[in-house]
Amino acid sequence: MSINDLFYTDKATLMVGVAGKPNEWGIVEKNYEFIAEDIPASLTPISTYHSQQKYGIESKVTFEVxxxxxxxxxxxxxxxVDNQPYKVVSYIVYPAFMCLPKSITYGVKR
Structure with a gap:
């Protein structure tokens, strides 16, 4: 248990998209596989201004996980998160600092 568990009140499931084989018409379907389930996380809405400052001027990020x-x-x-799917736009990995463990923040949109 880390100190961040006090702030991580939501449960998140991480998924990765894996391309399947093309069908007879050449259409490739994307399937999702689980990376990890029920990870303590925090979902926070962010403003357009903050999104552009942190993720770039063309950013469409509306939430951070x-x-x-x-x-x-x-x-x-x-x-x-809470049975709502969010697409990952970007992420930032923060190194461990003092008593805080290494963490990751995803910029996501619905």
């Missing part, structure tokens, strides 16, 4: 860093979490391109 923060959690402790886990192995292969950079591969996630969809996050489910």
């Amino acid at each position: 923060s959690m402790d860093y886990i192995e292969n979490c950079e591969l996630a391109n969809e996050i489910i």
